[in-house]
Amino acid sequence: MSRFTKIALIGLILFPFAFLLMLSLGKQWPYPAIFPEQWSLSNWQLVLGGSEGLGNSVLVSVLLSLSVATLSTSLSFWVSRHIAYHPKREAWLSLAYFPYVFAPVILAACLQFFFIVAGLYGTFGGVLVAQLFITFPYGVIFFSSFWNERLRSMEELVKTLGGSTAQAYAKVLVPVAKGALMTCFFQLFLISWFEYGLTNLIGVGKVPTLTLRVFQYVSEANIFLAALASCLLILPPVALLWLNRAVVFREG
Amino acid sequence: MQQRWAAYGGRSLFVLLSAVPIVAGVSYALLYSLGLTGVLSEGFTLAHWQEVLGDAAFWRTLGFSLYVAAVSIGVALGLSLALVLRSPQAFTKGALSFFIYLPLSIPAIVMAFFIFQWLGKGGWLSRLSHQLGLIGALEQFPDWVNDNYGIGIIVAHVIMATPFFTIFFANLYQNERLGEYLHLAATLGAKRRQRIFRVAVPVLLRRGLATVFLYFMFVMGSYEIPLLVGSQSVQMVSIRTIQRLQRYNLGDIPEAYAISVAYTVMVVVLLVGLLWYNRKQMGRA
Numbered sequence: 315m316s317r318f319t320k321i322a323l324i325g326l327i328l329f330p331f332a333f334l335l336m337l338s339l340g341k342q343w344p345y346p347a348i349f350p351e352q353w354s355l356s357n358w359q360l361v362l363g364g365s366e367g368l369g370n371s372v373l374v375s376v377l378l379s380l381s382v383a384t385l386s387t388s389l390s391f392w393v394s395r396h397i398a399y400h401p402k403r404e405a406w407l408s409l410a411y412f413p414y415v416f417a418p419v420i421l422a423a424c425l426q427f428f429f430i431v432a433g434l435y436g437t438f439g440g441v442l443v444a445q446l447f448i449t450f451p452y453g454v455i456f457f458s459s460f461w462n463e464r465l466r467s468m469e470e471l472v473k474t475l476g477g478s479t480a481q482a483y484a485k486v487l488v489p490v491a492k493g494a495l496m497t498c499f500f501q502l503f504l505i506s507w508f509e510y511g512l513t514n515l516i517g518v519g520k521v522p523t524l525t526l527r528v529f530q531y532v533s534e535a536n537i538f539l540a541a542l543a544s545c546l547l548i549l550p551p552v553a554l555l556w557l558n559r560a561v562v563f564r565e566g
Numbered sequence: 567m568q569q570r571w572a573a574y575g576g577r578s579l580f581v582l583l584s585a586v587p588i589v590a591g592v593s594y595a596l597l598y599s600l601g602l603t604g605v606l607s608e609g610f611t612l613a614h615w616q617e618v619l620g621d622a623a624f625w626r627t628l629g630f631s632l633y634v635a636a637v638s639i640g641v642a643l644g645l646s647l648a649l650v651l652r653s654p655q656a657f658t659k660g661a662l663s664f665f666i667y668l669p670l671s672i673p674a675i676v677m678a679f680f681i682f683q684w685l686g687k688g689g690w691l692s693r694l695s696h697q698l699g700l701i702g703a704l705e706q707f708p709d710w711v712n713d714n715y716g717i718g719i720i721v722a723h724v725i726m727a728t729p730f731f732t733i734f735f736a737n738l739y740q741n742e743r744l745g746e747y748l749h750l751a752a753t754l755g756a757k758r759r760q761r762i763f764r765v766a767v768p769v770l771l772r773r774g775l776a777t778v779f780l781y782f783m784f785v786m787g788s789y790e791i792p793l794l795v796g797s798q799s800v801q802m803v804s805i806r807t808i809q810r811l812q813r814y815n816l817g818d819i820p821e822a823y824a825i826s827v828a829y830t831v832m833v834v835v836l837l838v839g840l841l842w843y844n845r846k847q848m849g850r851a
Contacts, residue, residue, distance in 0.1 A: 315656045345693060525675050529793075555667050
């Protein structure tokens with residue numbers, strides 16, 4: 315691939331990011347101007363100032379995604395071991411594909427009744443449980459290829475030497491799985507971070523994550539705040555990518 | 567003994583979090599659509615199913631979802647295969663190997679917003695066309711957003727899927743040692759066209775079939791993108807279902823659930839077909 319093609323491709327990739335950043339810094343954008351007539355940092359100051367509820371949305375999103383990713387990663391790591399070593403492993407694993415039969419938003423629509431009965435409708439806990447239904451099976455599928463005979467032998471060695479199951483996890487399995495656990499955690503964090511339909515339906519708009527804010531601002535035709543909320547949504551995944559790249563380089 | 571209980575506990579939790587919600591959701595939707603539960607339930611009836619299955623709009627919705635998924639995935643596959651086969655190393659080494667991941671950090675709702683502001687009548691491309699003298703007024707810009715052909719939806723999905731498949735195929739190319747196969751094919755006298763269409767594309771598509779299929783399902787069931795850039799007259803399945811559920815007319819709810827069940831059955835049939843095909847291929851291998 316020629317240098318020009320590479321630069322053109324990178325330019326194409328960066329265009330949406332630059333475009334959203336431009337809108338988040340704009341104030342007036344009458345047709346047919348290509349760029350906003352006024353530029354200002356005032357939209358970004360809203361996040362720091364806490365007005366418009368954007369700061370609150372950032373907090374809710376971070377808290378929700380961290381909780382979902384932590385719970386799903388740890389539960390799926392533990393459960394996947396019991397699935398992976400089962401003689402009918404493939405049959406068990408096919409259950410993990412069940413949630414993907416539904417679109418998340420349709421799943422939420424069909425489960426609304428149960429969330430109302432359980433008193434979880436319109437609550438942070440309800441959204442968290444609903445997101446577990448899509449992230450946990452993903453985690454199980456992710457870890458299913460991690461378990462192998464070598465790990466099983468290491469685990470048995472710990473027990474032969476008098477160690478307990480908890481010690482086998484703490485001293486051997488978790489340290490060995492550190493990389494996989496981190497990768498799974500980041501992926502589940504992103505699934506939760508990007509989620510809109512299910513969060514909106516089960517949260518009834520009362521759990522104001524950033525994705526809900528984007529839609530709210532678009533509905534209000536406030537494109538500048540919608541662009542700002544979009545930038546806030548994109549920032550953590552980009553930071554994670556950069557971090558991943560930095561770690562890979564350091565290890566390389 | 568303790569280990570056995572832990573294994574039972576682990577597997578029970580697995581069933582509870584992955585299968586139970588789906589079985590409960592489908593059962594509830596089925597019962598509601600058959601008039602056996604819900605606010606207006608009056609006992610068993612097939613009326614809602616007859617209404618849905620006899621409604622041309624429902625079939626149009628299913629057809630439109632299939633069409634959007636097929637065109638989006640088709641275009642994305644074509645572009646990503648072309649990029650990877652043109653320069654396989656470019657996406658595993660160097661600057662592009664980092665930048666190609668960036669579009670994956672854009673959530674669907676943000677992509678929909680971007681498409682709206684980029685391709686819409688008052689969007690950036692329309693403004694650029696006006697400045698270049700290609701159009702004289704905003705109305706002259708074509709309907710690429712909220713249109714009946716789903717152009718905005720398709721473009722959004724293509725932008726999201728192309729980098730994903732490019733990364734996927736670039737890694738597959740390396741792991742499957744496709745370069746060596748192509749070199750062998752060239753040694754045996756295969757021309758460039760034959761090497762691409764008889765060796766590279768079949769190997770990559772066959773190995774990536776399950777992933778392509780799952781992405782196809784993801785596009786078919788997508789919600790945020792058609793919600794912002796889709797048309798009101800031709801809707802995708804998720805939009806039609808949720809709109810019917812959220813209307814003030816309670817009589818629409820059983821139909822919404824009937825659509826959910828019908829869509830689920832369709833996806834299950836496709837999924838079973840894929841598993842059957844995969845098993846057959848593995849048997850051959």
